[in-house]
Amino acid sequence: MFKYLATHLPKVVLAPTAIVMLVCMYGFIGWTAGLSFTKSRMLPQWEFVGLTQYEKLFSNPRWMVALDNLLIFTLLFIFISLVLGLLLAIFLDRKVRGEGVIRTIYLYPMAISFVVTGTAWKWILNPGLGLEKLAHDLGFSNFEFRWLVDQDMAIYTIVIAAVWQSSGFVMAMFLAGLRGVDDNLVKAAQVDGASVIQTYWHIILPLMKPVFFGAVVVLAHIAIKSFDLVQALTGGGPGYASDLPANFMYTFAFSRAQMGLGAASAMVMLGGVLAILVPYLYSELRSKKS
Amino acid sequence: MKFKLHALAAATTLAMTPVSQAADVEVLHWWTSGGEAASVQFLKQQLEGKNVGWTDFAVAGGGGESAMTVLKSRAISGNPPTAAQIKGPSIQEWGELGFLASIDDVANAADWDNLLPSVVSDVMKYNGEYVAAPVNVHRVNWLWANPAVFQKAGATIPTTWDDFMLQAQKLKDAGFVALAHGGQAWQDATVFEAVVLGVGGADYYQKAFVEGDMAALNSDTTVEVFETFGKLRQYIDANSPGRDWNVATSMVINGEAGMQIMGDWAKGEFKVAGKNVGTDYVCVAAPGTSGSFTFNVDSFAFFTQSDDAKSAAQGVMADAILSTEFQEVFNLNKGSIPARLSMDRAEFDSCAHDSMDAFIASSQTGGLVPSFAHGMAVSEAVAGAIYDTATNFFNSSDSAEQGAKQLVAAIAAAQ
Structure with missing residues (x-):
């Protein structure tokens, strides 16, 4: 009896989680995939129409704007967060005084939800309330900063807010990585006469490769599922110029009574996530085996 | 105890x-x-x-x-x-x-x-x-105006869209925001609806935006509608995107702006602010729509x-x-x-009272039409398509022809 338990207990303990995962993740992914091939409008209707919803989706200008925005947002957000996070981590790693305090300050935005970040930046970037008004009040009457209300620039305000929120987190990841670098390597480089920049560029950064990878995966999935930030900061506006796919999906599935179209957009988003995750998982699993 | x-x-x-x-x-x-x-x-x-x-x-x-x-x-x-x-x-x-x-x-x-x-x-x-x-x-097609602002600017309250542009220019030149507006999709659609009705008339409105008739949508009237709608861009202020409708109403109340196009729920804001109809604010039908009623x-x-x-x-x-x-x-x-x-x-x-009179009168002339901006006229899908084109057009610098083309395509796709 005891032996039976000992061999099977782990399975018994894991079973509920596995079932919940199977039903709530994969089951509903399957359900959504099914819906995306139906003509469902307000409520699910199992009348299959093939790829019609996908055709509609890709002929919808709003979806194309959302996809463009996702590309702009993801690339800029990941790139700027990485660079800023890395620089902050390197500076902090130079044994500055009050490191603990500074680290906490940089990390704090991460503790705030995107809704709060979005609302705060909405006020900061609003020309009539925030930066522009401040500059005018200080006497710089030519100062103009109107990205928030400009159809072509609104998506960049979302990048600003998201970078502000997440670069501290990237900093923490890199800081942990930098602390793990063997001091002897750095000393050896110094003995060989390498400058600080050379040491970082040729020795420390290559060692950070796993951290880069981890940071990119975390940031990429934050970017793809971004919803609340857009909702709070621009509401998708002006017009629908700053919509991201998640906002599109929500609007069409829940408030526009076009559930089939919403499901199709959700499946395309899932495809985007998989495109990032599968290579990562593949490389992870392979490196563990070898 | x-x-x-x-x-x-x-x-x-x-x-x-x-x-x-x-x-x-x-x-x-x-x-x-x-x-x-x-x-x-x-x-x-x-x-x-x-x-x-x-x-x-x-x-x-x-x-x-x-x-x-x-x-x-x-x-x-x-x-x-x-x-x-x-x-x-x-x-x-x-x-x-x-x-x-x-x-x-x-x-x-x-x-x-x-x-x-x-x-x-x-x-x-x-x-x-x-x-x-x-x-x-x-009634959705109302124009709310602050008579004191009009007096200061030497303007009169407009009854047609052509006149609207003249008077709005006067307000703008006098340093007021001519049209108080909140740049949210439903508010853009509310103004768009008033323009459709004022420029196109009730028959066109009924055909194109209630029945979704492609011949009406493809007509030159649609382009004219977008031309007028596009002209309004210059009479709103730069801070409008994302603004709530009641904040826009308060701009009219406190004399910062001259007019707002909004349904009769705006009256509540004037009342709460202790304003009197006729002296502090006036309600008139949106330009060109006095015989019509979007309900x-x-x-x-x-x-x-x-x-x-x-x-x-x-x-x-x-x-x-x-x-x-x-x-x-x-x-x-x-x-x-x-x-x-x-x-x-x-x-x-x-x-x-005006609203009640217009309601009865328009129901006899065919001027009584359902509001598409408020989910009365078409399915949520088609209404959504109109919302998207209206709000996208209003916030861009697209030409009227482009706007009309996008509208037709969006409605056709959503039907």
């Missing part, structure tokens, strides 16, 4: 509760603010007077979007509320899905067909039977119940909604006019 008092109090409360409670109605709505909440309270009291309990199921936010999401999940799980605030073509969609209960008995007994104008009663029926009860009629009717739809007592309670509720007392109190609070015809109008203000 203290304990005894409590027990006594409890016993008294128990004794006072009527034993023969018919049934409760559970009502899903999103009227949670100020005057609206007071109106709902009044309905609740009326029903309690008739031994029908009221379970409040208020889901605030998003102009009813969140409430609709909750309603859908309740309906799918087989546990819909007794009644829910649903309006316009959505009533038909719910009817097609087989969720709605007929209240024809009550409606016929009270002769609703004669109490309600036919445009309203048509919306309340599914398959020829009443499934919903209307509470009010909003937005709120209503409660009734869901099929398994319990007979609950169906009976639905009847009581439907009857109470159409009662003159409720229609008067509710609409005085909300700024709209009663859905029920030929009621005593003494309590209502002059804007409401």
Whole structure:
């Protein structure tokens, strides 16, 4: 009896989680995939129409704007967060005084939800309330900063807010990585006469490769599922110029009574996530085996 | 001693509760603010007077979007509320899905067909039977103006769109914001709707934006509509994107802006600010639409119940909604006019009187049209397509031809 338990207990303990995962993740992914091939409008209707919803989706200008925005947002957000996070981590790693305090300050935005970040930046970037008004009040009457209300620039305000929120987190990841670098390597480089920049560029950064990878995966999935930030900061506006796919999906599935179209957009988003995750998982699993 | 008092109090409360409670109605709505909440309270009291309990199921936010999401999940799980605030073509969609209960008995007994104008009663029926009860009629095509601002700028309140551009320019030159506007999709659509009606006229509106007739949509009128709509871009201020409608109204109230195009719910804001109609603010029909009336009717739809007592309670509720007392109190609070015809109008203000006159007059000339910006005219999908094109056009520098082309494509794709 005891032996039976000992061999099977782990399975018994894991079973509920596995079932919940199977039903709530994969089951509903399957359900959504099914819906995306139906003509469902307000409520699910199992009348299959093939790829019609996908055709509609890709002929919808709003979806194309959302996809463009996702590309702009993801690339800029990941790139700027990485660079800023890395620089902050390197500076902090130079044994500055009050490191603990500074680290906490940089990390704090991460503790705030995107809704709060979005609302705060909405006020900061609003020309009539925030930066522009401040500059005018200080006497710089030519100062103009109107990205928030400009159809072509609104998506960049979302990048600003998201970078502000997440670069501290990237900093923490890199800081942990930098602390793990063997001091002897750095000393050896110094003995060989390498400058600080050379040491970082040729020795420390290559060692950070796993951290880069981890940071990119975390940031990429934050970017793809971004919803609340857009909702709070621009509401998708002006017009629908700053919509991201998640906002599109929500609007069409829940408030526009076009559930089939919403499901199709959700499946395309899932495809985007998989495109990032599968290579990562593949490389992870392979490196563990070898 | 203290304990005894409590027990006594409890016993008294128990004794006072009527034993023969018919049934409760559970009502899903999103009227949670100020005057609206007071109106709902009044309905609740009326029903309690008739031994029908009221379970409040208020889901605030998003102009009813969140409430609709909750309603859908309740309906799918087989546990819909007794009644829910649903309006316009959505009533038909719910009817097609087989969720709605007929209240024809009550409606016929009270002769609703004669109490309600036919445009309203048509919306309340599914398959020829009443499934919903209307509470009010909003007129959407209003222009709210601050006469003091117009005087300072030497401008007059416009009645046509051509005149609007002249007067707006005067306001702008005098340093005012000519048109107070909030750059949210539904507000863009509200202004767009007024332009469609003013430039195209009621027939064009009906054909293109209610029936979705491609020939009308492809006509030159659509381009003209977008030309006028596009000209309005220069008369709003740069801070408008994302602004709430009531903030825009307050710009008119405090003399920062000259005009706002908004439905009659804006009146509530003027009233709360202690302003008087005629002197502090004026309401006129949106330019070029004085003979027309875009209506937005709120209503409660009734869901099929398994319990007979609950169906009976639905009847009581439907009857109470159409009662003159409720229609008067509710609409005085909300700024709209009663859905029920030929009621005593003494309590209502002059804007409401204008609205009532226009309602009756336009119903005879064909100028009475459902508002597409407020979910009365077309399915949510088509309304969404119009929203998207209108708001995208208004916030871009696209030409009128481009706007018209996008609109036609978007409506065709959504139909």
